[in-house]
Amino acid sequence: MTEPHSSGERDQMTILLAEPDPAFEPFRLLDRDGSLRDEAAVEPDIAMVEEMHEAMLRARRVDERLLSLQRRGDLGTFAPVKGQEAAQIGSISCIGDEDWFVPSFREMAAALWRGQSLVDLLVATAGWNEGLATRQDARNLPPAIPVASQLPHAVGIAHAGRLRGEESVVLTYFGDGATSEGDFHEALNFASVLNAPVVFFCQNNGWAISTPRARQTGSRTLCQKAHAYGISAAQVDGNDLLAVRAVTREAVRRAREEGRPSMIEALTYRMEVHTTADDPTRYRDDDEVEKWRARDPINRVQALLKARDQIDDEMIAALESQIEDEINKAWDDAKEQIRELEDGVPDAIFDHVFREPTAELDRQRDLFAKLERRDDG
Ligand SMILES: Cc1ncc(C[n+]2csc(CCOP(=O)(O)OP(=O)(O)O)c2C)c(N)n1
Numbered sequence: 001m002t003e004p005h006s007s008g009e010r011d012q013m014t015i016l017l018a019e020p021d022p023a024f025e026p027f028r029l030l031d032r033d034g035s036l037r038d039e040a041a042v043e044p045d046i047a048m049v050e051e052m053h054e055a056m057l058r059a060r061r062v063d064e065r066l067l068s069l070q071r072r073g074d075l076g077t078f079a080p081v082k083g084q085e086a087a088q089i090g091s092i093s094c095i096g097d098e099d100w101f102v103p104s105f106r107e108m109a110a111a112l113w114r115g116q117s118l119v120d121l122l123v124a125t126a127g128w129n130e131g132l133a134t135r136q137d138a139r140n141l142p143p144a145i146p147v148a149s150q151l152p153h154a155v156g157i158a159h160a161g162r163l164r165g166e167e168s169v170v171l172t173y174f175g176d177g178a179t180s181e182g183d184f185h186e187a188l189n190f191a192s193v194l195n196a197p198v199v200f201f202c203q204n205n206g207w208a209i210s211t212p213r214a215r216q217t218g219s220r221t222l223c224q225k226a227h228a229y230g231i232s233a234a235q236v237d238g239n240d241l242l243a244v245r246a247v248t249r250e251a252v253r254r255a256r257e258e259g260r261p262s263m264i265e266a267l268t269y270r271m272e273v274h275t276t277a278d279d280p281t282r283y284r285d286d287d288e289v290e291k292w293r294a295r296d297p298i299n300r301v302q303a304l305l306k307a308r309d310q311i312d313d314e315m316i317a318a319l320e321s322q323i324e325d326e327i328n329k330a331w332d333d334a335k336e337q338i339r340e341l342e343d344g345v346p347d348a349i350f351d352h353v354f355r356e357p358t359a360e361l362d363r364q365r366d367l368f369a370k371l372e373r374r375d376d377g
């Protein structure tokens, strides 16, 4: 990561982004065929890489199941993570229980890593706040739906931690589109002047619904925006698990030890729909999706582990089937919980809208109650 105003040394990890540099490439350790650019960069603990691979695979399969359950009408709208697993797992694995996870709406892989149960995830995706409750016990915020609104919260939490004498760090997630929001700029400004220990982790997946990155901003990179606020920044290949982890670890260390914020821009791709309410074939080409399919972050880490004789196809198949069982069991449990919730509060949608319900709302509540009685009978 570079100092914003120094011309400093240029190594692979620290690229000065203040001036356009045609030779610029994002930081990468693991090539697309799974070969390593730098042997020394492999985790000293290869078991950690295996654990992260397992988490990425779990997130991929959970994502697919959520999509099919949503298409069947069993779950509500959600934002798939497919394609962004390395960006999320490589980064979230760098913080501990004492630290804070402040997500946007696409961070399912990171949320599972932080301990959200599959049952809770399913219940929440079916539209019940109850599925979010256990996550709020820990230092994990619920998903922020208004774009970039979580970023000022992240800075506030980080600053509060310092005032209390804690050494905790805040890792917050957002997309390329979020960097055009006022909240993003306010958050970076405050983080800088307060020396808040925050890591701003941007998953640049190329699209903000149907707005492509090229129409999002005239900035050559997104992370160079951080320099304007005096914040160090790095751009990393977001489909490279090891590179994401290396850069995030350094950012977390700086935040914890030096009380300095940083921003990471992870170049990745959303391989699925924006949310289940969207049809990406109307705004992006199949060719683009195919290009990114060849950069699948899971294939890349599997190629690495295979080359090191850590896994083989048989082990992957066994893991796939274990994950499948976990998901089946979780969905059975979630269905039961959802049924109980539905029985308990059928007309909760009418609560908490107005302090004094309007006549129209009362009329709708009565109508709904009548319809329900007809269903029962
Ligand atoms: C303040 C606000 N404006 C608009 C929306 C509608 N909206 C939801 S997601 C999204 C695009 C976000 O793009 P990006 O930040 O790149 O994140 P990604 O969806 O790609 O993960 C928009 C415009 C919203 N949720 N909040």
Ligand SMILES: [Mg+2]
Residues within 6 Å of the ligand: 175, 176, 177, 203, 204, 205, 206, 207, 208, 209
């Ligand atoms: Mg985006």
